[in-house]
Amino acid sequence: MDSKRKILDAIARHKHPPVPLPDLDRLGFISGDQVAAFTATLTAIGGRSFQLGGKMAIAEKVRELWGGRGRVITTLDYLADVGEQVFPGDIIPQRLHDVELAIIEARYAVAENGAVWIPEVLMGHRIVPFICQHLAVVVPIGAILPTMHDAYRLIGSEQYGFACFIAGPSKTADIEQALVLGAHGPRTMTVFILVETT
Amino acid sequence: MDHASLASTFNKDEPRVDWHDESLWWVRQKRDLQARSVADWEVLREVASAIKNNVLANLGTYLQAFESHAIKRGIVVHWAADAGEHNAIIHRILEENRITAMVKSKSMLTEECGLNAYLADRGIHVVDSDLGERILQLADERPSHIVMPAIHKKKEEIGELFHEFLGTPKGESDPQRLTEAARLHLREVFLTRKAALTGVNFAIAETGEFVVCTNEGNADMGAHLSDVHIASMGIEKLIPQREHLGVFLRLLARSGTGQPITTYSSHFSGPRQGQQMHIVIVDNGRSTQLGRADFKASLKCIRCGACMNTCPVYRRSGGYSYRTTVAGPIGSILAPNLDMRDYADLPFASTLCGSCTNVCPVKIDIHEQLYKWRQVLAKEGHVAHSKSLLMKGAAAVLSRPSWYQVSGKLLRWFLRHFPKIASKFTKWSDHRELPEAPKQTFAGWYKQNRVERNG
Numbered sequence: 323m324d325s326k327r328k329i330l331d332a333i334a335r336h337k338h339p340p341v342p343l344p345d346l347d348r349l350g351f352i353s354g355d356q357v358a359a360f361t362a363t364l365t366a367i368g369g370r371s372f373q374l375g376g377k378m379a380i381a382e383k384v385r386e387l388w389g390g391r392g393r394v395i396t397t398l399d400y401l402a403d404v405g406e407q408v409f410p411g412d413i414i415p416q417r418l419h420d421v422e423l424a425i426i427e428a429r430y431a432v433a434e435n436g437a438v439w440i441p442e443v444l445m446g447h448r449i450v451p452f453i454c455q456h457l458a459v460v461v462p463i464g465a466i467l468p469t470m471h472d473a474y475r476l477i478g479s480e481q482y483g484f485a486c487f488i489a490g491p492s493k494t495a496d497i498e499q500a501l502v503l504g505a506h507g508p509r510t511m512t513v514f515i516l517v518e519t520t
Numbered sequence: 521m522d523h524a525s526l527a528s529t530f531n532k533d534e535p536r537v538d539w540h541d542e543s544l545w546w547v548r549q550k551r552d553l554q555a556r557s558v559a560d561w562e563v564l565r566e567v568a569s570a571i572k573n574n575v576l577a578n579l580g581t582y583l584q585a586f587e588s589h590a591i592k593r594g595i596v597v598h599w600a601a602d603a604g605e606h607n608a609i610i611h612r613i614l615e616e617n618r619i620t621a622m623v624k625s626k627s628m629l630t631e632e633c634g635l636n637a638y639l640a641d642r643g644i645h646v647v648d649s650d651l652g653e654r655i656l657q658l659a660d661e662r663p664s665h666i667v668m669p670a671i672h673k674k675k676e677e678i679g680e681l682f683h684e685f686l687g688t689p690k691g692e693s694d695p696q697r698l699t700e701a702a703r704l705h706l707r708e709v710f711l712t713r714k715a716a717l718t719g720v721n722f723a724i725a726e727t728g729e730f731v732v733c734t735n736e737g738n739a740d741m742g743a744h745l746s747d748v749h750i751a752s753m754g755i756e757k758l759i760p761q762r763e764h765l766g767v768f769l770r771l772l773a774r775s776g777t778g779q780p781i782t783t784y785s786s787h788f789s790g791p792r793q794g795q796q797m798h799i800v801i802v803d804n805g806r807s808t809q810l811g812r813a814d815f816k817a818s819l820k821c822i823r824c825g826a827c828m829n830t831c832p833v834y835r836r837s838g839g840y841s842y843r844t845t846v847a848g849p850i851g852s853i854l855a856p857n858l859d860m861r862d863y864a865d866l867p868f869a870s871t872l873c874g875s876c877t878n879v880c881p882v883k884i885d886i887h888e889q890l891y892k893w894r895q896v897l898a899k900e901g902h903v904a905h906s907k908s909l910l911m912k913g914a915a916a917v918l919s920r921p922s923w924y925q926v927s928g929k930l931l932r933w934f935l936r937h938f939p940k941i942a943s944k945f946t947k948w949s950d951h952r953e954l955p956e957a958p959k960q961t962f963a964g965w966y967k968q969n970r971v972e973r974n975g
């Protein structure tokens with residue numbers, strides 16, 4: 323408690339002229355084909371994407387890409403056939419150490435940097451998108467936004483215990499600036515862009 | 521040893537200096553590509569700078585708002601006036617939980633506080649999980665760059681270390697294979713540690729959440745597998761609102777490593793069920809800097825590293841020549857705040873070319889602050905006689921336009937005839953020669969060409 327007072331007092335000792343907060347409204351709102359932009363950026367940062375018409379097509383694609391290759395977990399009920407369902411609350415994170423592939427849903431995607439926004443409720447458990455060897459994420463095509471500003475406008479005051487922007491596979495360039503994919507998190511990142519055809 | 525002597529040691533191995541220089545310049549070029557790809561880049565910098573100015577003017581209010589929101593979200597908030605308190609708080613948390621081993625992701629603040637050594641003395645084993653930091657931990661060295669800690673290390677040297685400590689084959693130096701070895705080794709660490717410490721890139725006053733940016737995913741692997749997550753942050757990490765993250769996350773990685781964004785921008789807003797989450801808010805001299813009108817803008821720094829990558833002196837003298845946790849141009853402004861006498865040489869480790877100021881995403885007037893520090897340090901009597909004479913001379917010349925023109929002519933003549941002597945004045949340029957001095961001044965050239973073209 324003492325240190326808190328000390329720090330706040332030290333800060334209060336200096337008076338600063340008021341500085342208004344800038345207006346963010348002039349930032350963002352880029353026009354153009356955001357799906358193409360997102361796809362290009364994601365590819366450039368080491369990820370890949372597929373546009374698929376409907377949930378069954380996603381299930382099929384998963385089988386095609388990873389069929390029979392180790393432990394698959396998912397939070398999506400329509401993928402019950404291809405992976406073990408995980409539900410929030412009943413996960414001991416260490417037990418996911420051998421997950422080969424995790425398939426979850428993202429709420430938004432951002433074209434300018436290839437990132438997807440995933441709040442905790444969509445993860446199953448916070449560790450899921452990090453501990454898996456490969457990560458696949460489903461994003462509705464209408465949720466691809468131009469910039470980070472657009473994303474935060476929609477995120478607004480959403481409540482979460484944890485949430486993350488994830489852009490591509492985990493990577494490092496700590497050894498002589500040589501880019502290596504698969505540092506501590508997933509080695510690959512796949513985004514399924516869902517085009518609902520109802 | 522001062523910057524000049526350490527730099528001249530670094531400069532003994534010329535091919536290595538060239539390699540270091542080029543590695544950093546490559547990153548600088550990637551940054552340029554990214555900056556140019558964003559149409560509103562300059563507006564973005566303006567906005568980021570304005571937000572940070574607002575933060576510095578309201579720091580106390582924002583810190584208290586942050587604390588009360590964080591507490592409501594179930595986060596335990598601690599305040600540390602200095603490095604010693606920071607270390608003691610963390611030690612106490614670990615002790616209370618009977619934890620003797622911790623995994624840590626990149627945090628320059630814990631470097632600044634000397635946390636690892638403090639905990640080691642008390643029987644607590646810390647493993648750094650950022651690949652660059654792990655390499656240095658094995659080598660028993662410190663980061664030489666805040667974003668790319670092992671930028672000074674060759675892959676063969678890393679291969680040797682990994683052979684000794686992680687059992688990779690002798691002579692293995694392939695970055696892919698070395699990284700794979702570190703991945704396997706650190707997975708085991710992540711899965712077995714009960715406590716994880718992370719840094720903080722941004723803390724949001726409005727919500728009480730904090731954001732950690734990494735490429736490797738190590739902060740998340742540590743935090744989400746731990747029972748106790750501790751995050752250390754300096755008081756200057758605050759930003760007012762969540763939507764401001766849009767501004768800073770667009771700037772940070774583009775400026776630092778030339779990526780559009782880091783792989784992970786993790787928003788922590790409360791512990792998982794059954795987990796403890798602690799935040800340690802650290803002052804350690806920052807509130808003093810806040811009171812120095814000329815230097816408080818240095819607290820706007822978001823630690824992107826761009827000023828280091830672009831700095832001709834840093835690139836050619838190496839991070840260790842600064843002897844501080846944060847090296848390079850920004851480090852040279854921050855260090856004298858903590859100890860004027862010990863770090864009096866650092867503001868002189870610059871050509872004042874202004875490249876740092878040009879790339880800084882939050883528009884800190886870095887080279888002007890370096891210049892101002894020189895004056896303060898000279899006035900306080902912390903500058904060696906030779907340097908202060910030189911400065912007085914420079915001030916006298918710069919304040920008289922006619923002298924400036926004459927001295928310019930003299931200097932060009934001098935440089936043309938004695939380039940090797942000139943470069944001896946500044947130690948970091950030992951072993952390299954100055955470019956040939958132009959025969960003409962820019963003012964002269966301009967006059968002549970204008971006349972020629974108009975005539």
Ligand code: SF4
Binds near residue numbers: 886
């Ligand atoms: S001073 Fe500016 S350029 Fe340098 S590290 Fe800080 S934010 Fe980046």
